[in-house]
């Protein structure tokens with residue numbers, strides 16, 4: 001980026017942040033380089049780098065992206081010749097290594113905002129498109145997602161708002177976006193005039209930043225406060241972005257006050273989102289928070305069967321041999337998106353070579369996907385993690401003692417073995433000191449029950465599952 005371009009960009013920042021902020025925080029920034037997608041700025045002090053990073057980084061990043069710079073992150077380095085740096089360095093020598101002194105880095109969102117070519121851009125950015133494939137009828141329900149599905153259905157019925165917000169959370173590719181779109185379709189079908197706004201948290205931030213820049217905050221507030229239903233996908237994105245969080249908080253409150261439905265998705269429970277302000281966390285926890293659990297074998301098979309029907313619309317003549325879907329459901333347990341991609345590839349490949357989809361073709365065509373999903377969680381790993389978590393010895397999990405302080409963790413471990421490995425109940429029993437399969441079955445059932453009645457157990461299981469799948 002040239003000095004001249006940075007100069008123009010600074011002028012735009014001046015308009016957005018106002019003279020005082022500009023003089024204090026933006027003017028002293030010295031543009032250095034763009035290296036591998038990172039825009040580096042020199043700052044006089046460490047403090048200043050941190051402050052700018054926390055308060056203006058999203059804005060600067062947005063300006064850079066809008067001006068065509070291929071930038072994904074910002075880094076702030078204390079200038080080598082800065083008197084302040086010498087002073088700070090002297091006090092904290094081990095903090096600063098060599099010349100490079102990155103004090104703060106911020107990650108940019110993947111996509112630039114949609115630009116509506118000079119028109120009233122806030123208006124033009126009304127809603128992110130809804131995927132026509134993501135409806136309730138194409139959503140396969142199984143044990144891991146039945147609660148989330150039921151809650152989404154309930155909200156999709158419309159009528160008086162019973163829980164607000166509805167928060168859907170869970171790992172990558174488990175159907176959060178699908179369910180949100182399904183709710184939107186359903187609501188729109190019932191009442192086409194309903195103003196349903198679906199957008200990602202990233203888009204929310206862009207609109208906010210854009211409104212700031214174009215001095216259209218009133219329009220922004222009006223737009224967001226006039227919707228009937230607001231859906232914000234991947235809310236974890238705004239964590240650590242202070243001004244965006246603040247605006248989100250006010251938007252949220254204004255809508256709840258008007259009794260307008262809000263639906264949020266996140267990749268983890270609100271309480272676990274790092275750098276999300278407590279007041280935002282607690283607002284999100286006020287309504288109904290439901291988890292989409294990782295898929296189990298049955299659900300994956302059900303999804304595959306449904307998706308095969310869809311593929312048949314494109315490839316009506318392709319045959320699929322017995323056992324292939326079961327094999328895929330067993331082997332690809334990462335997420336539904338990967339499963340779907342594998343199936344699409346399989347059909348395209350089989351149609352190219354004009355063959356039936358059998359085991360050989362599947363192994364050939366999906367060798368990389370199958371290899372990638374080979375990492376299997378073992379029974380031993382689960383036993384070790386659970387014993388560490390409950391601070392007991394592994395031998396106590398496997399051993400015969402019936403003390404409650406061992407029995408419950410043992411049941412949790414059995415439950416996780418059933419969920420996360422492909423071991424049968426008798427095999428699991430054998431690994432737990434030669435116990436009978438009925439004992440394992442009882443343990444698994446017990447934890448299933450407790451998960452619905454005992455928040456602590458539910459949380460324990462969730463934390464363990466996440467750490468095992470990490």
Ligand SMILES: Nc1ncnc2c1ncn2[C@@H]1O[C@H](COP(=O)(O)OP(=O)(O)OP(=O)(O)O)[C@@H](O)[C@H]1O
Pocket residue numbers: 134138139140141145170171172173174175176177178179234267303336337340
């Ligand atoms: N239960 C299901 N039935 C049918 N399709 C599903 C189901 N769960 C997920 N999918 C499909 O898997 C793909 C990924 O789902 P989706 O985009 O909703 O995931 P997500 O939870 O929002 O993931 P991310 O965290 O990456 O945003 C979509 O194509 C979706 O249709």
